[in-house]
Amino acid sequence: MTGTVVFDLDGTLADTSADLIAAANACFRARDLGDLLHPQDDALIAFHGGRAMLRAGYGRMPSDRLLPPGAEDEDFDCLLDHYGQNIMAHTKLYPGVENALKQLADDGHILAVCTNKPEALAESLLRALNIRDAFASMIAADTLPHRKPDPRTYKTTVERAGGKVSRSFLVGDTETDRKTASAAGVKVALVSFGPEGTAIERLAPEALLHHFDDLPALARDWLA
Template identity: 50%
Template sequence: MHSVMFDLDGTLADTSGDLIAAANACFRKLGLGDLLDRAHDQATALRGGRAMLKLGFSRVDGFGEADIDAQYQPLLEAYAQDIDTHTTLYPGAMDAVETLKSRGYPVGICTNKPEGLAETLMTRLGVRAAFGSLVGADTLAVRKPDPEHLFEAARRAGGTPAQTCLIGDTLTDRKTAQNANVPSVLVTFGPAGGDMAALKPDALLDNYADLPDLVDRLFS
């Protein structure tokens, strides 16, 4: 059965504001102030906690890998406490999900966000029940771009692994679909920015209203 799997951060929701706030909370406790800016550092936020810490520490002297390691768990704790203060679902995302389901497509989430945090976020946003699966960074022994991460998300949602597609926003999502030999769709409106067309996905998505028909075409 054909299914549709979604990345979370930067694809279903803009989570960059809360991620950056968590990193800045760590920097403030070290007396460094806010080292990251939501307007300019969104793309780094979507690459994870360590990437944000690395970028922030690069802007001051005297900090390195040991500090990144030391602050990673405090960052996750800060993020868990304020995980949905600034986060918003992209316009039309859940309408598209419901339309896909009405057309018989199982839907799920395939994210490199830790599973517990992803479950908490989607529950607080009130949309967790809409998805048949949620596979996070620590759910399996592998994560994106390993294709098994995507395949397991499809299985748990009730789809056939080799007949799924991945909706994402980064090179990692493109590589995951490529490694799985399934179609990829990259959104053009996420904080990752850049030229999504240059990544050569099977399709680009400018508006969630177009997704159901686009998926129909991909699987036709």
């Protein structure tokens, strides 16, 4: 019997951190603040979303600088606009993604994406990466009135793909994914090749995924 494998996007299927940080830095430069985030050192912040990046940068501003009211909302729009125009400048799939997706499909599994990235950007990125057609459904931050870690988001992703929640699991990279899986009552495999490395084990996932080559076997085990 087949099952459904649900993927997070940023930090799980693709390393998008450099392009996300570049977008945040573009907004900081527009305020004459310079580049407040580092492409490598702040990669983990990038995977927590646009507002997390902006707030991290604001925390590094010179003490004599004050932001005007509504600055974060203005900068968030700026960030999304810049990112949308430069969505594939540095982004790459993690090694083994394409082969893993093909093998999972060949094994009869349904594939889906559940991300907190805005839907238009998620669609654009998946198509630019040439993997959109691999997924039966894709639920993003603004697809529904709620988002991860709300379990309804995950459950809707599985159901729209034509699968059953009881025969599914999540592949992700952050605490949000850990909480989503727990709330939905499913297992989660967290990748160990992101910014946290194997330290992600602190979140007690049911499995650590060290390379996408290992995913088809894990799916056979969990969904057998």
